[in-house]
Amino acid sequence: MAQYRGALPQLEGELFLTDGGIETTLVFHEGIALPDFAAFVLLNYPDGQEALRKYFRAYCDIASHYGTGLILESPTWRANPDWANHLGFTPRGLAEANRQAIDLLLALRGEVESGPTPVVISGCIGPRGDGYVADEAMDEFQAQQYHSEQIGVFTDTAADLVSAITMNYVEEAMGxxxxxxxxxxxxxISFTVETDGRLPTGQGLKEAIEQVDAVTAGYPAYYMINCAHPDHFENVLLPGSRWVQRIRGLRANASRKSHAELNEATALDSGDPEELGAQYARLRKRLPQINVMGGCCGTDHRHIEQMAKACKPLFHAAL
Structure with a gap:
């Protein structure tokens, strides 16, 4: 049964951490092959399940140490019908993988959750197509139909919410x-942006957020930005703007490289964890509604620990 679905604790404003770049960590640091960058395939194997537990426990330890909340994001970014079909999953097998992913996080929550460390479970939804390129775009009604299956599976689990990660065009986010x-x-809803702070379609972040809110009567609990470096978007986040107030979370890349450069890279660019933590703290000071902090490509537990170290002092009330 979902524990926080009726009242998400991160909306109260205290610091919540998430994990880093799960796929880049598993591939480059753990040497695990992920076909199509799909971490959910590991759920099929006992060794794969243990690799996922090891990965998430590092973030549980950080949240416990710093006394923050934690959002555990399921490893299901690729677990939608098109990608699963390409990987040889049947519809039944795909549904079971999505359920298994939540069950794995539920067991971890049972191990680590305490008073100062509320653990929220999120069902991760990725784009139907490429995360960096808005190809074969759907309209919002096609997107609604396409993603409703995965959302329906998560609804029948202990997931407290669903998070759409790396949305690169507005219609899919709306759907x-x-x-x-x-x-x-x-x-x-978490949008990704290019080095100019705009979606890969060229649409501004402001327009995208306002469009989703207009079509859905403001249904998203909040918005996030992921898979971009703070240098790429902080200049467009103007304090006091109503649409900026809707952004509560950041999952930045470690690297300043563009999406095109990252696609061509043969080595992992882990950036500077301490510098990234300091940038998060600077953004938090400018935009005090931002309280959900994690990472994307190239980040790992070192980056998240630096975020916690730099940002925890900016939160004064105890959880």
Missing amino acids: IALAAREAHMPVV
Whole structure:
């Protein structure tokens, strides 16, 4: 049974950490092959399940040490019908993988959750297509239909919410929000941007957030930005803007490289964890509504620990 679906604790404003870049960590640090960058395939094997537990426990330890909340994001970014079919999963096998992912996080929550460390479980939804390129775009009604299956599976689990990660065009984001609303499931929308702070389609972040809110009557619990370095978007986040107030979370890349450069890279660019933590603290000071902090490509537990170290002093009330 979902524990926080009716009242997400991160909306109260205290610091919540998430994990880093799960795929880049598993591939480059753990030497695990992930076909199509799909971490959910590891759920099929005992060794793979243990690798996922090891990965998430590092973030549980950080949250416990710093006394923050924690959002555990399921390893299901690729667990939608098109990618699963390409990987040889049947519809039944795909549904079971999504359920297994939540069960794995539920067991971890049982190990680590205490008073100062509330652990929220999120069902991760990725784009139907490429995370960096808005190819074969759907309209919002096609997107609603396409993603409703995965959202429906999560609704029948202990997931507290669903998070749409690396949304690169607005219609898919709208469709996911509409599907979540129909399922009475809280949803977070996380857009990715290019080095100019705009979506890969060229649309501004302001326009994208306002469009989703207009079509869904403001249904998303909040918005996030992921898979971009703070240098790429902080200049467009103007304090006091109503649309900026809707952004509560960041999952930045470690690297300053563009999406195109990252696609061509043969080695992992882990950036500077301490510098990234300091940038998060600077953003938090400018935008005090931001309280959900994690990472994306190239980040790992070192980056998240630096975020906690730099940002925890900026939160004064105890959880």
